[in-house]
Amino acid sequence: MPSSSVDLVRHANSAHHVRENSEFARLVISREPSSVEADVLQAQAEARTKCFMWWVKALLWCMVIIIFLLMFLKWGLPFLFEKVLFPFMQWEATAFGRPVLALVLVASLALFPVFLIPSGPSMWLAGMIFGYGIGFVIIMVGTTIGMILPYLIGLLFQDRIQHWLMRWPQKAEMIRLAGEGSWFHQFKVVALFRVSPFPYTIFNYAIVVTSMRFWPYLCGSVAGMVPEAFIYIYSGRLIRTLADAKYGNLHLTTVEIIYNIISFIIAIVITIAFTIYAKRALDEIKRAETGGENASLSDHGGLEMEKLSLERHKQLCSSSI
Numbered sequence: 001m002p003s004s005s006v007d008l009v010r011h012a013n014s015a016h017h018v019r020e021n022s023e024f025a026r027l028v029i030s031r032e033p034s035s036v037e038a039d040v041l042q043a044q045a046e047a048r049t050k051c052f053m054w055w056v057k058a059l060l061w062c063m064v065i066i067i068f069l070l071m072f073l074k075w076g077l078p079f080l081f082e083k084v085l086f087p088f089m090q091w092e093a094t095a096f097g098r099p100v101l102a103l104v105l106v107a108s109l110a111l112f113p114v115f116l117i118p119s120g121p122s123m124w125l126a127g128m129i130f131g132y133g134i135g136f137v138i139i140m141v142g143t144t145i146g147m148i149l150p151y152l153i154g155l156l157f158q159d160r161i162q163h164w165l166m167r168w169p170q171k172a173e174m175i176r177l178a179g180e181g182s183w184f185h186q187f188k189v190v191a192l193f194r195v196s197p198f199p200y201t202i203f204n205y206a207i208v209v210t211s212m213r214f215w216p217y218l219c220g221s222v223a224g225m226v227p228e229a230f231i232y233i234y235s236g237r238l239i240r241t242l243a244d245a246k247y248g249n250l251h252l253t254t255v256e257i258i259y260n261i262i263s264f265i266i267a268i269v270i271t272i273a274f275t276i277y278a279k280r281a282l283d284e285i286k287r288a289e290t291g292g293e294n295a296s297l298s299d300h301g302g303l304e305m306e307k308l309s310l311e312r313h314k315q316l317c318s319s320s321i
Contacts, residue, residue: 173286178207
């Protein structure tokens with residue numbers, strides 16, 4: 001009788017533990033869908049908020065650009081023609097020959113990025129003076145040298161550049177993405193960085209602290225510079241045409257004026273489209289990598305939960321015995 005009563009007590013305790021564990025499992029399982037549903041709703045709300053804010057920013061930027069263009073056409077363009085462009089055209093026609101000007105432009109495009117100076121004016125001048133053929137060659141040769149020199153110099157100061165990037169962790173995280181993955185992945189991300197509004201003069205130095213290899217960096221940089229080169233050449237030729245029409249002997253017909261206006265609008269739209277596409281593509285790459293890291297963390301958490309459940313099962317078995 002005493003042994004049977006002890007067995008009954010053990011059996012009651014084991015049954016109590018089993019009921020307790022089943023109740024705990026039921027509560028956890030019943031709460032999991034609600035938490036997952038809440039996370040999904042929160043993610044959808046955040047996505048809608050981000051989309052709305054993006055359209056608000058895009059509308060504000062369009063309004064600012066339109067106002068700036070109107071002010072530039074009203075006051076800035078006449079001043080630029082009379083005080084800068086027309087005197088430069090006269091100086092360029094009499095002071096140097098075209099080979100010397102080509103060498104000067106190549107040297108400026110190669111050296112300006114080393115000193116963090118934008119090389120856009122030199123690209124405009126290359127388009128204004130030499131046109132699409134020779135102007136494109138000058139821009140690509142000069143910018144290629146201007147992308148190699150900062151890379152080689154940055155290799156000598158990797159520690160300082162890394163310490164400097166610690167002040168801007170978000171920018172550093174974006175730059176780190178360029179050095180990840182395969183050869184093609186590095187090539188694609190570098191090309192997107194060239195098209196995006198990220199300052200490429202800083203990118204040339206900062207990329208050395210990542211795992212970026214030299215050839216995907218160079219090939220991606222050259223590929224990303226091609227659209228920008230054509231846009232600068234086109235805008236330079238358009239400015240030269242307007243200057244010749246105002247101060248030279250060139251006469252523009254109504255058809256030519258309409259053609260220039262339409263092509264200028266198309267060039268602006270293409271530039272904005274390239275920039276938006278590059279920015280979105282970089283954001284998607286960043287989200288994909290962040291999602292992969294979160295998935296690995298969740299897998300690790302799942303393994304930990306499985307270990308805990310196994311330990312709980314062992315405890316129940318031992319208590320029931």
